[in-house]
Amino acid sequence: MTNVTTELRIPAAQYIRMSTDHQRYSLENQMAAIAEFAKIRGFAIVQTYTDAGRSGLSLKGRDGLKQLLSDVVTGQRIYSAILVLDVSRWGRFQDTDQSAHYEFLCREAGVAVEYCGEPFENDGSMVSMIVKNLKRVMAGEYSRELSEKVSRAQKQQARLGFRQGGQIPYGIRRLLVSKDRQPRFILGLGEQKGLSTDRVVFVPGPIDEIRTVRRIFRMFVGRNQSMSSIARELNHKDIPSTNGGTWTMARVRTVLTSELMVGYYVYNRKTKRMRGPAKRNPPDLWIRTRVMEAIVGARQFARAQQQMGRRTGYAFSKQDMIDRLERLLREKGKLSSAIIDYCRYTPCCRTYAEHFGGLRAAYATVGYECRWRVPKRRRNYSDDQLLDGIRRLHATFGYVTLALIEADPDLPTRQMFAQRFGSMIRAYGLAGFPTTKREAISAAQKRAASWRKKGGAEIRQ
Known part of the structure; x- marks a missing residue:
């Protein structure tokens, strides 16, 4: 009798997903609950789709759900039902229509979606549709509330001087401290804190890196060198950059613009919520906290920011940029990206290209025709x-x-x-x-x- 019942069981797939929010949603707990539901309802689990450590906010990165939908839509399946623990495991989509759309694709292909831990039957009745939609709204709202709580906590930690993620500029190190700010040790590349009560603060790096930082500021402010020429000079002198890499213009820019060089940690420059696009915040919303001793002087840093604005063209009108380029052409007799970058009174060649739609167009404004070497x-x-x-x-x-x-x-x-x-x-x-x-x-x-x-x-x- 048992063998006959097993043969008559309905073949079903199970979908399990876990982010990092609750232990009760561990993959093992989900599988145990689904197995109990399947035994009672007469289902036989024949396939498993898994998304471990994946957020339910979107379909991005959820290879398990993507494969499930692909198998269902293309007909490459051996089951007629999908078992999910609850509505939140299917997804915490901010648009409830997105969750409904994926379920509709399954139902349209003749595959039912069963929520094993929900108090309603997913039978298409008016009551089930109302309750299910309410559950979807609640699942999305939970993520929105959690995101807001995390954001408030991060801002508070930043005000206290604790690091809240992001890249570490050259010349700076991360120091692990206990909850009462007792130093533990310097964190190396890729190392993270082990205890939730520990915190990470910023400290100046090795003395040779500090000297290099000060040297970069002297070259940029004192000698008026471009960022690209600074990078070339540092590489020529075999001075390694972050993690032993080579210097690039972007890495030099990071050193020159990071307020950590004057001892301040700036947080909340941008806001990114719910996997949405990052949005720039106005300066009055930035959180600026003094966290360590300055590596360079405040006056020198301010001059670097003024110089940065000049080199990127923000301090010049378009006509002023043309006049300076014309002056450079008279002095040199020709123009090139290297000549522009080494000039003390013009913005960099990249700025000219961005403002005029290319270097060729910028040259045309001063009557210079460049013979491009391309054969x-x-x-x-x-x-x-x-x-x-x-x-x-x-x-x-x-x-x-x-x-x-x-x-x-x-x-x-x-x-x-x-x-x-x-x-x-x-x-x-x-x-x-x-x-x-x-x-x-x-x-x-x-x-x-x-x-x-x-x-x-x-x-x-």
């Missing part, structure tokens, strides 16, 4: 030639960047690499070089160690 870049390259070019650059410099590829006269632009191989990351991988962030950081750290060893050998000699 070699237009020839046909085989895949092997492109990959060998990447290997050649790595053998020459010890690393490969987009800037090196663009500057090499024997290689095409990075767009050709991306078109040929799908992306630059894939091209690096095919050439035999790191393609993940962890691998890239590891390789950069090895280069930095090699540079330091080389420097030590030169000093001993």
